[in-house]
Amino acid sequence: MTPLIFIVNLLLAVPVALVLALTAIWYIWESGNTILYDSFAQKMFSGIENYGLLAIPLFMLTGEMMNEGGMTRRLINAARIFVGGFRGGLAYINLLANMFMAAIIGSATAQIAVMARAMTPEMEKEGYDKGFAAATTAAGGLLAPVIPPSMMFVIFGVLAQIPIGDMFLAGVVPGLMLAVSFALVIAAVGFLRGFPRGAWYTGREAVSALLFCLPAALIPLAIIGGILFGIATPTESAAIASLIAFLVGWLVYRELKPSTLFAMFRRTAVSASMIIFMIAAANVFGWVIIYEALPQKLASLITSLTADPFVFLLIVNVVLLGVGMVIDGIAAVILITPILLPIAMNNYEISPYQFGVVICLNLVLGLLTPPVGVGLYIASTMSGTSPGRILRALWPFLLAVAVVLILLSRFPSLSTMLIQT
Template identity: 45%
Template sequence: MISAVAFFLLMIIGVPLAFVLGIATLLYVFSTGNLVVLQSLPSKLFNGLQNFGLVAIPMFILLGEIMNHGGITNRLIEFAKVIFGQLRGGLAYVNVVANMFLVSIIGSANAQTAVMSRVVVPAMEKEGYSRDFSTALTASASIMGPLIPPSMPFIIYGVTAGVSIGSLFLSGIIPGVLFGVAFALYIYLIAKKKNFPKSERVSWSEALKATSYVLPALTIPILVMVGITSGVFTATESAAVAAFLAFIVGAFFYRELKWRHLPDILLRTIITTSTVTFLLATSNIFGWVLNFERIPQMITNAFLYLADNQFVFLLLVNLLLLIVGMFLEGVAALILLTPILLPAATKFGVDPVHLGAIMVINLTMGLLTPPVGTVLFIASATAQVKIERLVRSLIPFLVISLAILLLITYVPWTTQWIPSMFAPQ
């Protein structure tokens, strides 16, 4: 009881989750007097990190940092402008398409929103779009970030659930494209109504030049996916090869990646990796205590009591995750909830890969909703739009996102078809 009260109290006052989990675990041990458990905590703390899949985390973080410093972000946006800018509402399409390109580079909805809010929102406002709409579209498009590979949340879920990271990467492709298409259709429907502007048509020579400049950047995510699907690389190995290729492209093709950038790149990679790893370590001992107290089994039984079929179970899971996503950061929630929800999902015959996609989408949508929606606050601060105005502009995109979420939830084909094509026979 003491540890539970401490857990929620520490969360409310804003203590980082890794410390919350560690402190709550220690309070449980001392309040119950179970010192035998205390002796096992150090080994449990480190055993949770002895997983080869975790090596993918620093490699993909390093890949993103190298590509950001290598000048690839602006080239992808310029390429999207050349292809889609001539349509009515062209920059709105560019916003969506550029987000789809950037997910393979940045891999973080928060970082992606910060970049796009600085680059695309001012350009859209300059051409006559309202700042509220531009910012809402930018924030909403970040939902695609954790779905299109490589994806940090999928790596975390895969390690926690013991599921193939390659299969999870593949499972996010169709959902990511569905979000992109749905947002594009919404733009198309309101473009004439709001008389969105369009850019001048570019010449064939300009289009060919933009394409030739962006091809080296596009080879990197293609390499990741082809390497994984062909079985040549594991997800971790593909990240290492892609990071090396990104260095070659940024340093010798675009010539924007300099040796002086490397200390900053490595430092940012180490800091981000350490943060995630520490969280994984403390969540492992917290999860062990939960299992010791049979909390996952109790929650599984509660789901079994409330739901008598898979349809109702998935509905309850979505409601739970949407609520949790409003208060807890996505990666933290994945680490905390996966060991709890996975046993119940297995009882109802839900594929672990399908559950992973549902969890990632739900928790990413939580980034757009108050009171703790980090993407919401980043977009508001970067684009200088008041939260209440931004929330109003986000409503149509949240409705679209909920519709796509329900489609993915109840049509497992959307997450399982591509992984099944590459599964060993």
């Protein structure tokens, strides 16, 4: 009966956090073990007693301050220096600016919202198809869950009980691979469609754009540099980054007003609380998984099909593509990790870092695929383009992601090389 309750609630579009909590309550009632009711609240609270979870609201706050402080526009201008003169230059600028933003925001939906509003009108003005412009922006948002810092990596690291800093390092090479694959897609589509050639900045314009961008560039340097050199934990790096974003936006660019801080704190608190409540509910849902021995039963089923780690990851990829289409990426990570990670580690000796990168990238694809497709609809709303038109231009990017996923599944070193060194 418990699995039925879980499935029915999901199909009725009940928020995932409530689905997890209600399923656990039903299981306790059905089992007759009323003592578990007494520790229900305690179990939920213990699920969020983790220092690493503080990074989530801090990274969100950094993104809010960047948007308010005018840093996004200056990062886009800096991207123009490096790729602006190529054929299809504005599409490359879009991609490179998304890489910069991914190293700061860490949230795909937030990044798609910001970049779709900024880049789609510009690309349309220069003669690009509106659907392709929105599709490029939406695809660029997929870099956010892979290039550190990533909110999904923070959540996976907490659930898997592995260092979040190492999890961030595991995403560096896959993130660069994804960016290169998107650049190849832009080059191929540009060659076939005859994209307009961009214009290079003059020397003076390039120096000016670079100087204006340098204060904003301190933010990703503080986040990644602090973690990479062991100066700060991810949470401390997020706190430093939010402070830098505030000071740069207020004192350097003079676009961020202290009077707007309360509104930003409120938006951050609301967004972060939904994610943290899901994690708390997932900790209670862990009772159901443990008592039902779900990982062990699933492991015996999968190991009867294959003993090859690569084939196992391919099976997981196919299953998660379906899961990601109907469940939000963060919610899916919270649901899937406790079930599949023990199987990956114990039965197939797969590194938790490789597994985390693969499932996070896979699940975020659901942002751009119907029927849920939150990122697709955000890009559609912000750009004024129909979801169908975006989807028609998006498929080469989705194919590129599939190729990268296969490579990451086949070669563990792509995810672990920086950790090993």
